[in-house]
Amino acid sequence: MEEPTSTTSSLPPAVAATDKEGKSAEFHPFSISTPQIRAFHLAWLSLFSNFVSTFSIPPLIPLIRADLALSPSDVSAAATASFAGSILSRFAMGPLSHLLGPATASAALSFLTAPAVLFAAFVSSPASFLVVLSLVVRLLVGLSLGNFVANQYWMTSIFSPSVVGLANGVSAGWANTGGAAAQFLMPQIHSLLSMKLSSSAAWRLSFLVPGGERLSTLQMNGMAKEMDGMAKEKAASVASKRFVPGRRIGK
Template identity: 30%
Template sequence: MLTELLSFRGRYKILHMTWFAFFLSFFVWFNLAPLATQVKADFGLEVSQIRTLAICNVALTVPARIIIGMLLDRFGPRITYSLLLIYAAIPCITFASAQNFTQLVISRLALSIVGAGFVIGIRMVAEWFPPKEIGLAEGIYGGWGNFGSAGAALTLPTIGAWLAFGALNPQTGEALLNWRLCIAGSGVVAALYGILYFFNVQDHPPGKVYQKPKSARGLEVTSVGDFWFLMLMNLPLSGILGVLAWRLKKVGLYGDNTLYLVWAGLAALYLFQAYNCLVVNKDLLSGRKKYPPKDRYSFSQVAILELTYVVNFGSELAVVSMLPAFYEGTFALNKALAGMIAASYAFMNLASRPGGGFISDRLGSRKNTMAILTAGMGIGYLMMGGVNDGWWLPLAILLTMACSFFVQAGEGSTFAIVPLVKRRVTGQIAGNVGAYGNVGAVAYLTIFSLLPEWLSGGGEQTAAVIAQSNTVFFQMMGVAALIVAFMCWFLLKEPKGSFAEHHEGEEDESGLNQGSEIPVGMNPNDII
């Protein structure tokens, strides 16, 4: 596969076009961060308001990943990805033309839906690559596409300065950025690529059948116990949105009454989701339907994968948010140098995530790969909790990059398993697992923001308190990762057909033998 990767034919064309679609969705999703300073200056915003926009940027990604997963299983990745990329232009243009803070908030909330694009490519890549190569293929998709956030940070300030035609701020003398054209333009580019994507990809190779669930309203499970487990695991998806609503209230976006209305709406959302799952699984719950052993899957495996994504992708989003300030405060660096060092954490995505998938393909056990990488991540975070101003800076940087490798390789190994759990509901499973990554990010960042206040007892937040909060933060993530590693080692099961030539159900669905066009059960000698 590695030698064929440079080609742009067949399944490799699909892989390259799909990871670039993911790249553009993340480029658009994170197009505010590098331009936030200019937006803040133009609108005269306070720091709390800019942080509110950052929260809005991820607010609807959790439910969007669930909904996108349902649409994906129903309509296929080609239509779903194309429409999402075309949709991206609408909130980008709306944000770029905003005239007040409320308009910024609304358009950013709408843009957070684009962050759900990741789950679409998971199914597309799984349709085109066999289980034995799924780890590396999904890793390349996730790792190279995820670099879109870094791409935005690297290019948008330069493009913004160029579009401002060299204009300078009369008060500071710094270059002005034309952030409006940058953000609107990124949305337009995404939309144009969505059209290109629609006319240049197919949902599956010729001769294969795109397996769909009977209903995409809710996740189909195969036992009564799994249904109630699903209901339990859906609670954090709505609960974390309640935490986000509380955060928005704390920065003064609205009052108590509005908060209570939002919480009531989230409770209704959970009940609506539960009702849809009930409708999909009603025959199972009533006893009218029983799944044969070969058609069953264990939802507990999905739950463990959700938790792995909490501790790897959730922690990555949290660490990326705090790492520049961590280096700046710990080693007394200037902002530019601290930002460059912190960027090494994100740059590792280019190799680490494909590396995790490649290791999963080659080690011979996807569950053991998951456990080892998650344990390495936990140990890395515990070691980072010990970093202080007495450390040699290059050693701290090497430790950060090593920890980053385990985090992102763990992400790659997670989605080397996701497409193998149950193929016909891969979109919904990927949506649930992906949504839990955002659940982890919000949970970690909320705790991180509250730690200084807790550790200071509500008093002065000195440099020593900040340093202690950083230590506790890394230790918390390390312990959480080790607990999940233990669950992977002892509770996660090896997916059926992890290294097979064909996905589960392909023979039965297509009526063909593996690797041939001879109908199942027919003697090749009968064909003249």
Template identity: 30%
Template sequence: MKTTLSAKATRLNLKDFSSVPMRTFWITSVAFFLCFFAWFGIVPFMPDVVRDLGLTPTQKWNSVILAVSGTVFARLIIGKLCDKYGPRLCYTWLLLLGSIPVILCGLVQTPLQFLICRLFIGFIGASFVITQVHTSLMFASNIVGTANATSAGWGNLGGGANRLGMPLIAAAVVSFGVSELDAWRYSLIIAGIVCFLMGIVYFYFTKDTPEGNFSELKAQGKEIKGKKKDEVGFLEALKDYRVWILFVVYAACFGIELTVYGTMDDYLQNTFSLSRITAGNIVLSFALMNLFARTLGGYFGDKFGKLKGLRGRVLFLVAILLVEGVMLMTFSTITSLVLGIAFLIAFSLSVQMAEGATFSVVPFINKKAIGSISGIVGAGGNVGAFLAAMLLKSKSAVAEQAALAANSGAGEEVAKLAQSEAAAAAVSSGYFIIGILVFVAGITALAIRFSTADEKDAAADYTLTDTNNLNPANA
């Protein structure tokens, strides 16, 4: 999609709710938040689900794997669909159709039905890709990294907000006379209905670009986007080595954030002898850093882009990835709670900044295939989460089994303590290995290059946006 630069927003004016770019920014951020809220909505209720449906530990773990697997598939295809049909229709249908398995999850009666619903609920994780495509089409080069990072960060909050939000919904449901045993079911149904209603809002209150929808522009002769052109764009994205480097990079930041976020509760309890509530609050604060950390990554990506061109964006991405790797490696070796929290905060800040910095580079790889590239890179995050989780699971399982076998003749309390210590040590070594891999991914990102023509185009965009910023009407 090619839009004139003057039509795109050149500032992120959060008080503006009337212009097409800013209205779209707000709506897509809220839609993303609701999708992540629903995607991870079952997490606070898993003990209830296990008890109600009689899930085995294997079935419980498989439900997590299926949710991630569904997202990988959906992210790979949704980007291409955005290039062809526009983000407005794609988001509308994702919300409408994605609400169905969320609602059905509240009606399941068997473990198999639950696993199937978890697979299809994972599809709404593709909302991230559409969010990035839509903001990329709405904002000019000087601010696109900041806009992408802010919308993604605020949307990601949904994955942490459900720890508070879902129990509150359940409490409200119980106050109306619903049994506490069934509260989790009603909570999911409500979350699904809200997603469905958001799909209607998205259809009527957003546009594909500042100039109009894809279908309208095509009818006016301003947009010719035939099937053949779409296929060429997607194939070009697949063949571009830079896309696959960014795939690995996003696996090394967003994928690792998901894995660390999912395993940190137990790690903090086992390593620092914290209560479940205290550990949960620390992890929740980790998620809340998305309010500003991703935005910082996009902001500095834009600033380095202005100073050093597209190469500057890459260099900042490399630097923040190296910091992320070092912070995680250091955190994994710490046994002091105060130092541990300090380095966990530093890791949280750097990993989320790396995510924002990644998508300050993505829009410049190939402007004819922004959707396809966003989809491939976005899928990398979930692949990284899956692989990192499998690494930690395998190391922990072996260590715990060995600890239990070694203490089989001891009392139950002794055996549990040995198991906890073994799990903590295994996860610690796993974090260290992952930190090394993140560091390597950062060095690999140095291989991302741009042509002289691409650099000149980006520089020209900055010149034009600087001129447009002198006119408030263009903001």
């Protein structure tokens, strides 16, 4: 039987080599020349933002603990809530990605959890820390890590089996650096704000940055979905131009 025809490097730069399903058979992570690779970049950046917001609270816990006179058990409850949220969402995101598509599922989860990190600014006592930060904020923010599942599902829908393993690894690796970025950025943001404000006000306002960044993921997901659609349309167009009427597969 004749092998499925793929586009070749002789095609215009805006069209990647694709397999019979219209998935990209090329993966060039340092390029933005094709819709597929642009969708890849927007997808991992969206997940990167999820990691930043999820890990934005721990770097400021020493300041929050001192300001609110928290006990060690109060702090550990918040960490447990975040972990529980990530577990629950990862079970749900697989079926949701299959049902709605990874872009829509990821955008929906981002929309539902984006305001959560902003609620941290309203914590004013150990009791509110336990209720608001532990049970609401960390739980909801932890849910956003379910977008990791949607991201991996998305890579599988964009790239062919020959390169999807590499695409999954790079996307996950780059996105996971959001946790390290939060460890670096949040203390710096607090330091800048504390030059003009009290430490108590500074750590609260610091959460505006990851909260605002989370809202940007909605736009990223929308743009990535559009790029993914463009890639599939171009692949279908190329395939139709190569079709020869009357030719049978295997002949």
